[in-house]
Amino acid sequence: MNNSIADIPVYRAIFESSLEAILIVDQDGFILKANPACYKMFGYSTGELIGKDLKEVIPQKIRAIPEEKKISRTRNQELLQPGKQMNLFGTKRNGAQFPIEMQLSLAVIEDKRVKIIFVKDISKREKQVRPYCETVANLPHLRSMTIERNIVRRELENKYRILGEPTNDLEKEVAERTKACQAILQKLIDANLALEDQMLETKEAEKKSLASQAMFTAISKNFPKGVIIVINANFDIVYIDGGELYRLGFKKSQFDGLNIDDINVFSKKRIARIKEDVKRTLEGEHLSFETRFMNKNYAVNSSPLLNGNNLIKWTLFVYNDITKQKQAEADIRMALVQAQELNKLKSRFISMASHEFRTPLSAILSSAILIEKQNGPGLEIKREKYIRQIKSNVRKLVVILNDFMSLGKLEEGKVPVKLQHFNLVAFSKDLLEEIGPTKKRGQTLSLKSNKEFIEVYLDPKLLQHILINLLSNAIKYSEVDQDILITLKSGKQGICIEVRDKGIGIPIQEQANLFERFFRAENSLNMQGTGLGLHIVKHYTELLGGTVGFESEEDKGSVFRIEFPLR
Known part of the structure; x- marks a missing residue:
């Protein structure tokens, strides 16, 4: 189950290269899978998180409540609602805690419900916002100070008015302090608006990414008459799917993650050809050719796939079933050949008939003329001879005609x-x-x-x-x-x-x-x-x-x- 989650068709590259930590958790709260960013964030070595309780890395404490107060079971259930974004604390392997932003999604893998948790380290964002938060926290104090200073200023003004001395310096100082407080407040408001915009953009990007993933999975899985295969530079199949895969009697699990050399349904000659095609595609070529597999014809197109740094990391091969088209082409060619053969046969028949029919027809005509002349008594023997000649030549003509008729029926399969x-x-x-x-x-x-x-x-x-x-x-x-x-x-x-x-x-x-x-x-x-x-x-x-x-x-x-x- 672990591998099938991370190896969902084209998500493997996203899962492994995502800067955002991703955890896959079963319904009992135990970790099934974690991506490299997650191991880096929580300070664990690869594989150490598998099987751990989620509470060991996210102890379910809310920033607004003191850390020593545990959240109730009801509150924990509320935090784990799908789609809800929560600000919590994560615990590193060394015990240090740091602020995180967490969002939960649900999925069904191999008929089992699992939770997909996206975790973002917001320590830097907290440091940037903290001065403004502290200023906001001090606003009541600043306000009281301002009120108090205004009271003192009025008392001094009254005193100085009584004494008749000028108050310009005091008024100037109070005005500067008020202006400074207003500037700090405006900065805080701007920072809060910028933070909200950033959160909205992040959520929108996540929605688009999930929508793209779902769309690609649906397209590849239901690719009607072909197979889509992604192969890396090590000749490993990182992704395979398509309707033709199942029509051939195969399953994804027979190929997912396998090296080309380990696929036993391919001959050595075919494996060598595939590896050569992968090498050429990794060098930037777009290949287009036809191949035959399991008595079916396929049109193959390959393209290089780029990673985030615009470097070719994978090769995409699309196999499209063209068996019916090839059969139609063969039928058309056969019909053309038959038409050409029929034309040749007709020409040969005309040429041969003019020659082969001439002799027996001449003999028949001669015999008929002689019979006409031998019409008197006592010439019966001669007349019988000529009649036999006529019959013999007629039979020859019948044999010739039967041969041509038989040939025509044979050619037509009738x-x-x-x-x-x-x-x-x-x-x-x-x-x-x-x-x-x-x-x-x-x-x-x-x-x-x-x-x-x-x-x-x-x-x-x-x-x-x-x-x-x-x-x-x-x-x-x-x-x-x-x-x-x-x-x-x-x-x-x-x-x-x-x-x-x-x-x-x-x-x-x-x-x-x-x-x-x-x-x-x-x-x-x-x-x-x-x-x-x-x-x-x-x-x-x-x-x-x-x-x-x-x-x-x-x-x-x-x-x-x-x-x-x-x-």
Whole structure:
């Protein structure tokens, strides 16, 4: 309790440097805390007053009553009323008594009521006023002397009038004495007025000081989104408060009075940074920077604090929470990047569409013209050939369009996942039958499974898109008369789908970028393609909770492997 009283946020400097003695007393009259001015005033060494009865230093005697008369209990209670100013006597350690002026305030610290007593040594003021007080005390005597002298003067005047002798000298002396008394009386009145003015100014200054202290405490304690910290040249935290301190789950008591090196929630790197900032601020710099602590962003501003001699004694650090502002900035930047990426995607799509759509559309147009010319009897086989070409090229266009649509949904994060149970073996057979017409002359599409029935819990539309992309690539990058194999494996760990071909393969130096958007290996640039298929395959697989990998060797083929954990 002792330390918490003297270490109230910014009052510590005031408490320690105050020229006026300050005593903190509990309800039983025992001293809890005294500032340095108090020890000096009463002649005690630091710490000797703690625990003493207040009566040992202020025996509750009034100047107007002889010292040997004790004040009654009722009078003592009256003297200790809050806000009442009293002129009493204090007792030094050596037993000497001296006049004091005392004022009492009440406070609640840690749910306990205490008395805060302000004591002022008025010995000098007493010495200055005493001559005038003595003169006032002698005024009745002077008055009686004046009256007596006037009586004597009148008697002498009468006598001298009778004798006929002059009385000018006597009248002159009486007039000078009267003038001197008037001058003394005027000085006494002026001194009393000056003393009253000084007391009023002192009381007003005390009220302003208390109001300022209360205001600063309220501001710092309720500092809404930050923390205020005052650090001295020894790197001790002399004051800390603010709403953010409590939101982070800390208490003032965890930091008050601690040295920066002893704060265990700070890393060594952060402690070194704080000490460097304190040194720079003590040298007169005003710092402004941003820092991150406990996943939150703070704007930090520091200022040097001056003592009464205009010397830098402390540093003030104000931490303001700017996490929401930083998140808003990041969101804006992300939106800008996405807008830029979308513009690039649109430009790439226009450029690629003009190239990729030209070939299948030309083939469709040519086949349609040939069908028109082969309209006679006996030309059915040729017409079927051209129709197959039309269907194949339409499917190619559909794949390209699906890739671009899928990419747009991925970029916007709008790809829905609808899981359901189905037989993977039957699903794969239907898929091979659907994609069969697109294979090259002599190519074969085969299915191999370690079980007749493999139940999975996946999104069939997304899985269809994944496998169509892998099988289309295998067909496109394999020569005629080559075998393409899809293998299904069901085990204790999960499901594995492999698509194996004997095509052109992927150069080893380009394999790291294979799943990047729009990437195409150098040995495939002369073939039709968007460079989006494998990028979409990877993202769709991850949406379904799986992983994709591959093995490839140039001119020997590739194996793409999709794995899903058991659900």
